[in-house]
Amino acid sequence: MHHLRCISPVDNSIYLERALAGEAEVRVALDRAIATQRAWRLTPISERVEIVHRTVEFFLDRKNRLAEEICWMMGRPIRYAPGEIEGVAERASAMADIAEEALADIQLSAKSGFSRFIRREPLGVSLVIAPWNYPYLTAVNAVVPSLLAGNAVILKHSAQTPLCAERMVEAFREAGLPYGVFQFLHLNHAYTQRLACAEEIQHIAFTGSVDAGAKLEHSVAGRFIQVGLELGGKDPAYVREDANLQQAVEAVVDGAFFNSGQSCCGIERAYVQEKLFDEFVERAVAQVSKYQLGRPDNPHTTLGPLVRAEAADRVRAQIDEAVVEGAQPHLSTSDFPLDKRGTQYMAPQLLTGVRHKMRLMREESFGPVLGVQKVHDDGEALEFMNNSQFGLTAAIFSQDEEVALAIGDHLQAGTVFLNRCDYLDPELAWTGVKRSGRGCTLSRIGFEQLTRPKSFHFKIQG
The missing domain is CATH 3.40.605.10 (Aldehyde Dehydrogenase; Chain A, domain 1)
Structure with missing residues (x-):
């Protein structure tokens, strides 16, 4: 048998x-x-x-x-x-x-x-x-x-x-x-x-x-x-210039790295308005640096392993390829001693200098990595957010509900969030579009x- x-x-x-x-x-x-x-x-x-x-x-x-x-x-x-x-x-x-x-x-x-x-x-x-x-x-x-x-x-x-x-x-x-x-x-x-x-x-x-x-x-x-x-999903977040920056950083980082990024509706790409970009990246890197990579049965661990070593190595390959194509990694794997290639224990990573031609920004990662891209305005953000074969959720961070609703009406996604992400409200329809x-x-x-x-x-x- x-x-x-x-x-x-x-x-x-x-x-x-x-x-x-x-x-x-x-x-x-x-x-x-x-x-x-x-x-x-x-x-x-x-x-x-x-x-x-x-x-x-x-x-x-x-x-x-x-x-x-x-x-x-x-x-x-x-x-x-x-x-x-x-x-x-x-x-x-x-x-x-x-x-x-x-x-x-x-x-x-x-x-x-x-x-x-x-x-x-x-x-x-x-x-x-x-x-x-x-x-x-x-x-x-x-x-x-x-x-x-x-x-x-x-x-x-x-x-x-x-x-x-x-x-x-x-x-x-x-x-x-x-x-x-x-x-x-x-x-x-x-x-x-x-x-x-x-x-x-x-x-x-x-x-x-x-x-x-x-x-x-x-x-x-x-x-x-x-x-x-x-x-699948390749869910985006957009941080407008009027966003509560610290709240946006905390939400986006959690949405990207919770469950080691193994979430169909996790944030895998972030677009940040140029006036906030540098500070967003600085604060986000500081936030991600606080994660404790370790055995999940240890109560102090905040970032566990991926499900299999092959899954972790696929994510590593996306990161390596993006770096070769010009992306800049902001975290050192040496800060996460348990990280080792060929194992399921993988350090988190945040990259800037990313472009949509990169697999990291197009294909589902399903791991602890986030690409962050600078945008000039709502129109450019909307274009990038919709430039995907997936459409599960999309998140907007802004204090202007009216503008967020206008953007949301044009987003190709099953759920549009404002000032939160990576959540299922059971009284709302859970659905996706495209692939x-x-x-x-x-x-x-x-x-x-x-x-x-x-x-x-x-x-x-x-």
Whole structure:
């Protein structure tokens, strides 16, 4: 029997092993999902909501244990890992709180002799394919709304974070969710593709790379099912001359380097108005210099390892190439003793003198590096911000809300921030444009991706 191995980025040890599911396990899971969904879809929404709220309590009660597992599986510093569990509670609770209203029948204006309304029906069985970088937060975006909408869910999690799938299913079972409504499968790529193509699957939520998303979309082409894709990002920040400089520095640096830069909506490029440029760079470098690169199980560590050595070396290669092309690095790797090429422990870096022809400013980095470029005005900033194949989020730092809104109307992004970045508000739609994907999770709009409208047009006789 084939196994998956979770290699911990902490020390390259085998953290855990799990047997991979095969044909028989996939068939059983699909049959069970179909059978249990028939009853689950008839369960009152109020009961589904209560189960979600009890699940939230499970997570919060076990926050520290789950945080330690996150630390060892994907390398988030232990001082920050509990925040993900708190984020799960926030998002799950928010979606539960709006579910009844969002899923209620749509009543139309009165028409004599007729009863007319639109009902939202669940799609059936959802397949959620989740990544390792925010293993619970990315999964909860799709799992919780799908269950609330009356679907059954099969969760395939990253091989880097398999325990997260197990813990999520355990939490919902403890909360009273009927057995089989929510299941996990540990799968290799071949069986994941076969599962996605199974006729029982009527909705797929995928978070991952652009290439993997394109292959998935190609695999299910012609099935006419809902496929939500959250893919890459190269998110920009723009610091206007009227910005609160210190607040902007702190937010941009945190947005770029939190989770070692391994965030799809992290800041990867910054544009700073020329009057503030030099001081922004000086303050940002000072801020980044404070990071403590170290083992994530050390409570003093503020910058942990990347998930794998190969990932770190890809980021290093982007930096090296940019420097050869004229970029100026502002931090010395010697200030971060644990940094070593060929390992997952990588020093942070901030570069100026960057240009858009550089891969560093065009391709997703997914690591602790930030390119900062000087701009003359709003128009130039807007041009640079939109000059990307991605469009997940964009951040503006300014004290002029009216101007920020005008800029935001022209930004090609799913979310526009003012004076903050790298955050998901569960009551707002989470979506991307261009190669950042398509579809929507969270908010009332997110439920529309998980249901189909069914119109009722009754002529009343007698």
